[in-house]
Amino acid sequence: MSWFDSPPSSDAGVPESGGVCRDPTAPVVACRCATSLRIIGCHAVGVNGTIRLQAEADCSGGTFHWTSSSTRVTLTNADSSNLHIQAGAQPSTGRDAETITVQWTGYDCSSLSATINITVVCVVFSESAAQTYGYDDFDTPPDHTDDHVSVKKLAATVVHVVVSGGLNGNELRFSTSDVDKATVDPAPAQAAFDLTIHGLDQNKAETNLVASVVCHDAVEITRMYINVYRERVVRAVVSKIYDNRYAGTTLTYPNLDVASAQPLINPKAKAAVVRYEISDHSATGGATHVPYDLDGDGKLTWDIAASGGLEFNKLRDSFSSSDQRIVVVKDMVSRYYLSADAPLNATTITLRGITNNNFLVVGSSYPLGTGANLETVVVQSASKNSATVTLRSPLGCAHLTGEYLEFPAAGWSSNPIVIIEGTSTEEDIKWTFFHETGHIVNHFADLQAPANIMNFDQGWTDHRLRYKPQNRKYSPPGGTEIQWELIPRT
Numbered sequence: 199m200s201w202f203d204s205p206p207s208s209d210a211g212v213p214e215s216g217g218v219c220r221d222p223t224a225p226v227v228a229c230r231c232a233t234s235l236r237i238i239g240c241h242a243v244g245v246n247g248t249i250r251l252q253a254e255a256d257c258s259g260g261t262f263h264w265t266s267s268s269t270r271v272t273l274t275n276a277d278s279s280n281l282h283i284q285a286g287a288q289p290s291t292g293r294d295a296e297t298i299t300v301q302w303t304g305y306d307c308s309s310l311s312a313t314i315n316i317t318v319v320c321v322v323f324s325e326s327a328a329q330t331y332g333y334d335d336f337d338t339p340p341d342h343t344d345d346h347v348s349v350k351k352l353a354a355t356v357v358h359v360v361v362s363g364g365l366n367g368n369e370l371r372f373s374t375s376d377v378d379k380a381t382v383d384p385a386p387a388q389a390a391f392d393l394t395i396h397g398l399d400q401n402k403a404e405t406n407l408v409a410s411v412v413c414h415d416a417v418e419i420t421r422m423y424i425n426v427y428r429e430r431v432v433r434a435v436v437s438k439i440y441d442n443r444y445a446g447t448t449l450t451y452p453n454l455d456v457a458s459a460q461p462l463i464n465p466k467a468k469a470a471v472v473r474y475e476i477s478d479h480s481a482t483g484g485a486t487h488v489p490y491d492l493d494g495d496g497k498l499t500w501d502i503a504a505s506g507g508l509e510f511n512k513l514r515d516s517f518s519s520s521d522q523r524i525v526v527v528k529d530m531v532s533r534y535y536l537s538a539d540a541p542l543n544a545t546t547i548t549l550r551g552i553t554n555n556n557f558l559v560v561g562s563s564y565p566l567g568t569g570a571n572l573e574t575v576v577v578q579s580a581s582k583n584s585a586t587v588t589l590r591s592p593l594g595c596a597h598l599t600g601e602y603l604e605f606p607a608a609g610w611s612s613n614p615i616v617i618i619e620g621t622s623t624e625e626d627i628k629w630t631f632f633h634e635t636g637h638i639v640n641h642f643a644d645l646q647a648p649a650n651i652m653n654f655d656q657g658w659t660d661h662r663l664r665y666k667p668q669n670r671k672y673s674p675p676g677g678t679e680i681q682w683e684l685i686p687r688t
């Protein structure tokens with residue numbers, strides 16, 4: 199049986215001019231002019247969608263009138279040969295549940311009627327448990343039209359599909375908007391199934407997955423987004439470092455299992471079509487002694503204006519690799535050093551080596567000096583490229599050139615990346631490999647988003663990478679970023 203057309207309604211058993219027998223089950227209609235009335239159009243419509251039906255009588259002239267007792271559809275233009283059907287929000291209770299009837303009346307008052315049964319279908323896309331890459335539902339599970347599925351270039355993934363209303367997947371049409379970006383396999387004869395999506399030869403491309411009614415003009419039911427990406431492979435090598443001269447540098451997890459970070463990270467990274475290969479610099483998996491603690495305070499001392507400074511240079515020079523290097527140390531302090539003496543009651547201080555790296559925050563307080571000279575200063579004004587910092591209150595002590603102001607930082611975007619154990623758990627250190635390489639390798643910003651690996655601190659509730667725009671923690675204020683799209687793909 200044709201999907202498109204109702205059987206002709208005409209006199210029973212009388213051969214038409216073409217010699218084809220008429221449908222013996224069709225109603226017998228007495229008519230001097232028209233002998234056949236048929237309906238052309240779709241047999242299904244998506245919820246909240248519209249379709250047209252056309253009635254054709256084999257006689258010119260006459261009038262048409264359409265009716266339906268269905269509560270699922272509304273008929274407009276019902277007194278013409280062209281009917282518009284608006285479906286409501288509810289799918290049919292079963293296949294062909296909505297009956298539409300058209301009556302044709304000739305000028306001689308003869309009449310014919312025909313009926314068509316249609317199905318109001320709802321198609322819902324969602325994440326499949328069997329997917330290969332990622333799925334972002336934009337945190338609006340009832341609305342899939344804003345959803346994005348990711349797929350690797352020249353690879354495949356699946357999207358879960360549920361069709362309600364009474365039809366199966368193979369009775370609808372699933373396609374993509376751009377067949378040079380992604381393609382979709384035919385759907386099976388089931389109402390709930392996984393649909394296979396193939397990414398084509400594209401480094402970075404977006405298209406749509408579209409569900410349509412199988413019909414002359416393939417009326418769209420619904421759609422969602424497909425993102426095709428070249429896989430980003432991040433190779434990192436981790437060195438766990440202590441200085442055997444100073445007990446304060448001893449690591450809590452000297453035997454942290456670096457290789458186990460890979461199966462931890464990759465199930466999250468794959469959502470953005472990223473894959474990590476992480477190795478341990480140490481053949482034995484232990485910590486490496488490097489005499490880096492030059493001032494013997496048990497911490498890595500980071501000279502902010504020098505992009506690290508002498509202690510960091512010891513770590514940097516302790517190993518080489520063409521992969522992204524990561525060092526894990528027990529603790530770190532970050533400092534700005536005074537470039538000039540600051541007398542008692544002064545309201546400004548001058549920092550050494552500032553070249554667009556003054557990160558002091560107006561209104562924030564920082565410790566300045568040591569021992570009897572230690573005091574807390576509050577910044578009144580500062581700018582990124584200015585060595586001069588104005589204080590909210592006059593200094594309570596005199597400070598000499600070379601004294602320092604301490605700045606709270608968990609790590610710096612350096613090569614090697616420096617990760618501080620601090621009081622982190624072993625697992626959070628592994629997640630921090632993911633976070634810190636995210637800054638360097640994938641150009642991600644720190645976020646205000648606890649469920650995202652790029653959340654500005656380790657208070658994670660999840661470690662996802664998202665397509666949905668994420669709120670940046672720092673600059674620009676109110677800024678957002680789409681992580682999947684930021685990742686370099688060439």
Ligand SMILES: [Zn+2]
Nearest residue numbers: 633637644654
């Ligand atoms: Zn960060």
